[in-house]
Amino acid sequence: LVGSDTFGVLGEARQVALPQLLQCVRPPPVVDGVPQKVSLTCGYVHLPSDAQKGADLVKDATIALKRAKRDHRGQHLQYLEHMGREARDRAMLLSDLRAAIDDARLFLVYQPQLHLGTGALVGMEALLRWRLPDGRFVSPDDFIPIAEHSGLIAPLGQWVLSTACQTLCALAREGLAPPRISVNVSVVQLQDPAFPDAVRAALAASGLRGSQLELEITESVAVVPTQLLQSTLASLRADGVSIAIDD
Incomplete structure (x- = not known):
């Protein structure tokens, strides 16, 4: 045994x-x-x-x-030998990610969303980025799965949501805000029954309306229990939050 x-x-x-x-x-x-x-x-x-x-x-x-x-x-x-190397690389990446979060080295960039007909700014998408001390970037495709598997995605996702909402609020004060901001949401976050309350807290803290927030989810949400997913999405939509399917 x-x-x-x-x-x-x-x-x-x-x-x-x-x-x-x-x-x-x-x-x-x-x-x-x-x-x-x-x-x-x-x-x-x-x-x-x-x-x-x-x-x-x-x-x-x-x-x-x-x-x-x-x-x-x-x-x-x-x-096979490469499995050991990959396991060690994942462990090292997780250690580096924890340090990067503690040292506030992760940040958001904002991708504009334009109306194809008029060219008007209709939204922007918050994208999480991680830059190493030497200037190189770690791909989200590499560190997001590590964050999900380790449980870091919950506090990290909440920080992304809160920061994005605060950014839109700051732009609104300058008269530069688009109608909404879009934030990517992990399957792990959707599986948390407290997630709708976390979204409401981010909106309340920034003074935004639900209609100013769009959450992007991927087709991988199929693994979320149907009843929980329906309850979560219905709760968010009732607050005016829109849901988009990514990928």
Whole structure:
């Protein structure tokens, strides 16, 4: 037993036959007369010819197992060296992201939205950016998934929402504000029952009306439980907030 739901098997390749191993719970085991459907996912590593610490081998097998659970559930996946590099890179990126948030190195840029017929400014979209000390930028495609997986997206998303609303308010005082501002919203944020209240708080703090805010969501919201999604979106729309589908 390696973890609460993780088991280790050690043996020669001819003895540890992975396809048969994955089939060992079919048909389902019966507990107290009730069949219990169980599935297995396997991440494995071949023992190297050179001596290597057992703890390192377990770590490598765990990396393969996590990748298998993510992309190949119910199947088996061998650990390859690039998986370890990617895991280390993600861990380093997460550490750097935490430091960047603490040091206020993330910022927003605003992309204008124009009416194609008249060229009039009808809105602007708030886009989160991260610039490294050497001037290079980290792509949102790289750091946003890390923020979502680590839970950082909740406070980061709230900061983006509040800052964007404050920016539109400041532009309105100068007579330069477009009718609305658009903010991207993560699936993780939508799964938080308190999200509508967080949106209302950002609007109240900036003095904006709901009609001045548009939330952009992606088609990945399909993973959100239907009842929760409908309740969240209905609550936001009732406040005048518009919803747009991105991508």
